[in-house]
Amino acid sequence: MSLHRFAPLIIEWQRRHGRHDLPWQKSLTPYPVWLSEIMLQQTQVSTVKAYFERFIQRFPAVQDLAQAELDEVMGLWSGLGYYSRARMLHRCAQMVVQENGGVFPQDVAALQKLPGIGPSTAAAIASLCFGQAVSIMDGNVRRVLTRLLAFGEDLATSAAQKNLNRLAHDLLPTGVWVQSMHQYTQGLMDLGATVCHTRQPQCGQCPVKDLCQAHAKGLPTNYPVNTRKLLRRAQSWWLLIPTTAQGAVWLRKRPASGIWASLYVPPIYDSHQQALQAVPTVWHARMQVQTPFVHVLTHRDLHLHPLHLRVPATSTWGEGQWWAPADWPELGLPAPLRRLLGPGL
Ligand code: SF4
Known part of the structure; x- marks a missing residue:
C-alpha cells in the first residue's frame, strides 16, 4: 500500500474513533483553538480541560482576555506551569485586538508573527479553523510520522527537522480529502x-x-530519534511563609523574568541561615520546618524548604503585603505554593 492512502485512512479513523468531545472542539474558531493549543504545550489534556473551561467562562472572547489585568490572567493560569505561556497569551490577545481588530489572521506566516505562536500552533489554527493544507508538528505528530516513515535522522539537528517537515508536507491530503483538513490534523493528534x-x-x-515502516520492522519505539538532552540544574530555596492569626500570608510579586516570573510568592532565601537572619531571634523557636520537596521545572529541579512562621499582623517583610485567604484564588501563585497554602486552591 502506498503512502497516498495515509491521509484518507487518518481522516476516516478520526471520524469514527477520534476525539470529538474536547471542550475546545465545540467551535473550531481561532480563539478557543489558539487558547487550547497554548495550554496543551507540555501539559496533559486531562489537566488542561478544567483550565480551559475556566478561561473561556471568564474571557469568552479575545477582547475580554486583552482587556484583563495580567495579574488576573496569571491567577487563572496558576498551577498550569510554564508561566511564560500565560504572559505571551495575554500579549498576543492584546496584539490581535489592537492591530487586527480582534480577528486572528488566517495565514500561517502572519500567525507566527504573534507572540507565543510557533510553527505548530500556527499550523493547528490554520488547518483546524481555516482548512488550510499545512502540517502541524507537535510531539504526538512527530512520533506518529517518524514511526510511519521509520525516520531515523536525529531530530536534535535542524536539517532533520526540515527533512521531516518536508515529508510531512508530502503526506497532506490531496483531491477531495483536502476538504477534511481539520479532521486530518485532529486525527494525527x-x-x-x-x-x-x-x-x-x-x-x-x-x-x-x-x-507503518517502524511497525513492519518491529521497532516502533526506536523512533523518534532525538539525542538532545536537557541540561538540568538543581537549586534550593527556603520559603519563609509568615502567617497571621487570621490566616493572611505575606506575599510579594516576583520580577517579570526568571523562575515564577510575575507570580506571588512568600519571601525566598538561598539558605536556611539567610531565612533565620530575616526573622527576629525570639521567633526562631516557633518556626515550623516542613519536609523539603522537589518541584520539577523545565531546566531545573527546585528543592523547596518551607518554613512556616506565625507572626503578628503588624509585622512586615520588606516588599509585599498581607493577603487574606479570600484573595488567594485571584492571585497568580506557583503550584507548590498553592499546595502549601491549602487544599481547594
Ligand atoms: S508505531 Fe504502531 S501505532 Fe504508531 S503509527 Fe506505527 S503502527 Fe501505528
Whole structure:
C-alpha cells in the first residue's frame, strides 16, 4: 500500500474513533483553538480541560482576555506551569485586538508573527479553523510520522527537522480529502495521543499499521530519534511563609523574568541561615520546618524548604503585603505554593 492512502485512512479513523468531545472542539474558531493549543504545550489534556473551561467562562472572547489585568490572567493560569505561556497569551490577545481588530489572521506566516505562536500552533489554527493544507508538528505528530516513515535522522539537528517537515508536507491530503483538513490534523493528534503511545504503541488498533515502516520492522519505539538532552540544574530555596492569626500570608510579586516570573510568592532565601537572619531571634523557636520537596521545572529541579512562621499582623517583610485567604484564588501563585497554602486552591 502506498503512502497516498495515509491521509484518507487518518481522516476516516478520526471520524469514527477520534476525539470529538474536547471542550475546545465545540467551535473550531481561532480563539478557543489558539487558547487550547497554548495550554496543551507540555501539559496533559486531562489537566488542561478544567483550565480551559475556566478561561473561556471568564474571557469568552479575545477582547475580554486583552482587556484583563495580567495579574488576573496569571491567577487563572496558576498551577498550569510554564508561566511564560500565560504572559505571551495575554500579549498576543492584546496584539490581535489592537492591530487586527480582534480577528486572528488566517495565514500561517502572519500567525507566527504573534507572540507565543510557533510553527505548530500556527499550523493547528490554520488547518483546524481555516482548512488550510499545512502540517502541524507537535510531539504526538512527530512520533506518529517518524514511526510511519521509520525516520531515523536525529531530530536534535535542524536539517532533520526540515527533512521531516518536508515529508510531512508530502503526506497532506490531496483531491477531495483536502476538504477534511481539520479532521486530518485532529486525527494525527488523536492517533499520537490515544494509540501511538511513546512507550507502548497499540499497533493492533492503528489505522495505518499496514503502512507503518517502524511497525513492519518491529521497532516502533526506536523512533523518534532525538539525542538532545536537557541540561538540568538543581537549586534550593527556603520559603519563609509568615502567617497571621487570621490566616493572611505575606506575599510579594516576583520580577517579570526568571523562575515564577510575575507570580506571588512568600519571601525566598538561598539558605536556611539567610531565612533565620530575616526573622527576629525570639521567633526562631516557633518556626515550623516542613519536609523539603522537589518541584520539577523545565531546566531545573527546585528543592523547596518551607518554613512556616506565625507572626503578628503588624509585622512586615520588606516588599509585599498581607493577603487574606479570600484573595488567594485571584492571585497568580506557583503550584507548590498553592499546595502549601491549602487544599481547594
Ligand atoms: S503502527 Fe504502531 S508505531 Fe506505527 S503509527 Fe501505528 S501505532 Fe504508531
